[in-house]
Amino acid sequence: xxxxxxxxxxxxxxxxxxxxxxxxxxxxxxxxCARAMANGGLFHxxxxxxxxGWPQEKAWRNSSGADRILDxxxxxxxxxxxxxxxxxxxxxxxxPRHIVKPVLTARGAVAELRQICARDLRxxxxxxxxxxxxxxxxxxxxxxxxxxxxxxxxxxxNLAQAVMVMAYEWWxxxxxxxxxxxxxxxxxxxxxxxxxNFLTHLVDQLDAxxxxxxxxxxxxMVRNLRHLFQRGEVTEQELRTLxxxxxxxxxxxxxxxxxxxxxxx
Amino acid sequence: xxxxxxxxxxxxxxxxxxxxxxxxxxxxxxxxCARAMANGGLFHxxxxxxxxGWPQEKAWRNSSGADRILDxxxxxxxxxxxxxxxxxxxxxxxxPRHIVKPVLTARGAVAELRQICARDLRxxxxxxxxxxxxxxxxxxxxxxxxxxxxxxxxxxxNLAQAVMVMAYEWWxxxxxxxxxxxxxxxxxxxxxxxxxNFLTHLVDQLDAxxxxxxxxxxxxMVRNLRHLFQRGEVTEQELRTLxxxxxxxxxxxxxxxxxxxxxxx
Numbered sequence: 001x002x003x004x005x006x007x008x009x010x011x012x013x014x015x016x017x018x019x020x021x022x023x024x025x026x027x028x029x030x031x032x033c034a035r036a037m038a039n040g041g042l043f044h045x046x047x048x049x050x051x052x053g054w055p056q057e058k059a060w061r062n063s064s065g066a067d068r069i070l071d072x073x074x075x076x077x078x079x080x081x082x083x084x085x086x087x088x089x090x091x092x093x094x095x096p097r098h099i100v101k102p103v104l105t106a107r108g109a110v111a112e113l114r115q116i117c118a119r120d121l122r123x124x125x126x127x128x129x130x131x132x133x134x135x136x137x138x139x140x141x142x143x144x145x146x147x148x149x150x151x152x153x154x155x156x157x158n159l160a161q162a163v164m165v166m167a168y169e170w171w172x173x174x175x176x177x178x179x180x181x182x183x184x185x186x187x188x189x190x191x192x193x194x195x196x197n198f199l200t201h202l203v204d205q206l207d208a209x210x211x212x213x214x215x216x217x218x219x220x221m222v223r224n225l226r227h228l229f230q231r232g233e234v235t236e237q238e239l240r241t242l243x244x245x246x247x248x249x250x251x252x253x254x255x256x257x258x259x260x261x262x263x264x265x
Numbered sequence: 266x267x268x269x270x271x272x273x274x275x276x277x278x279x280x281x282x283x284x285x286x287x288x289x290x291x292x293x294x295x296x297x298c299a300r301a302m303a304n305g306g307l308f309h310x311x312x313x314x315x316x317x318g319w320p321q322e323k324a325w326r327n328s329s330g331a332d333r334i335l336d337x338x339x340x341x342x343x344x345x346x347x348x349x350x351x352x353x354x355x356x357x358x359x360x361p362r363h364i365v366k367p368v369l370t371a372r373g374a375v376a377e378l379r380q381i382c383a384r385d386l387r388x389x390x391x392x393x394x395x396x397x398x399x400x401x402x403x404x405x406x407x408x409x410x411x412x413x414x415x416x417x418x419x420x421x422x423n424l425a426q427a428v429m430v431m432a433y434e435w436w437x438x439x440x441x442x443x444x445x446x447x448x449x450x451x452x453x454x455x456x457x458x459x460x461x462n463f464l465t466h467l468v469d470q471l472d473a474x475x476x477x478x479x480x481x482x483x484x485x486m487v488r489n490l491r492h493l494f495q496r497g498e499v500t501e502q503e504l505r506t507l508x509x510x511x512x513x514x515x516x517x518x519x520x521x522x523x524x525x526x527x528x529x530x
Contacts, residue, residue, distance in 0.1 A: 107437070
């Protein structure tokens, strides 16, 4: 995955948008963009007039194995040339002004890109140079602008971070992982019946050792313990461990009890 | 905003999660993390045993003005020490295994973090070191793991990129920007009536010049033109321009017509 001889076995996944880096300055950043693209399942990279020329060894060194994306990247003299065969172009722009243009959030843009790509049209995403961003002529090539919702007090976004946000949204839009699940180590989440068995065991031992001897308070104390153990999912393996913990503590207590009795004797 | 003397005027925004970088290796990355935190409105940074010590000038140089976050960062010998005053801790982890733990998506984790913070509890987010990630003991300090949905063929995520995804989700969760809007340069979107005025003007001129002389085809041609202009929002300023375009083209044509007649004569 991070090997140096050809890098990860990356290839295009379905019809995905082309990332167009417009006049990028640093090869390091181009490599970091390729890495972010790989993270989000994007593959097609076009470079418009990279400042220091192309190819640049540094890009490969900084891509953490996203070599295939860099190997397949193409270089173009102008934005118009880079987008000539595309059907839709969105341009990322932190501070749009004085133009009449649809403005999309990152998530909104990706929702539209997913629809465009599902129709077998070719889409592109423009990212401006590190310092200046896209200029007015670049933006005139785009259908719409993309403006990430971010802290207005600090909008300075690294180029690869901008690509990361779009790549992450691209991947997430087609991902159906549930927001929360319990990862268990082969063991299953215990049923209520199994949990009740353990709680009965616990209460029996607490009765035996005298912890619940205050009878008026006993029902409330038992309920509070039940509430605690009901709060999260407990696995069968964990219940077995808890049974063992209670048993061993009780035996230990009885042994200590014997020792103390012997000592007193 | 990206000044070097103290950087951007950043401060905590409400009750936001603490970012805990566990055994970070490179000061450059710590700076990049601070920048990403600022982008997403996070402020509180804690460093557990940074490899090269702290402070490191490089972090400030690479934070693009997120100096205040670095100025306020605290250093801790262990994860346990760094999270001792927190109520909830989530740990980012790309490849969790062999533990029983809730696993959240980035968006799912942020939804829960927003609820925790709204209850005035203190939450923390652990990020592991660049190469190895969090170890098993680190993860045992956490309530739950966070695993970003990303391309399984390329999970190697830069530390600052991981922070960026969480910071972006944090900001986005409280952001209500509409997914698509039309940015207009003071001009308003034209009403259907204004658009109809223009289309009537256009059709009048096309009748005058003979473009619509095929009477059986005329209704369909007019409708197709109307469909085209109805497809997107048009502003009042743009309609004024379009009126001018049609008028000038028509005048030009009449002038050329005169010239041609004169030449023929």
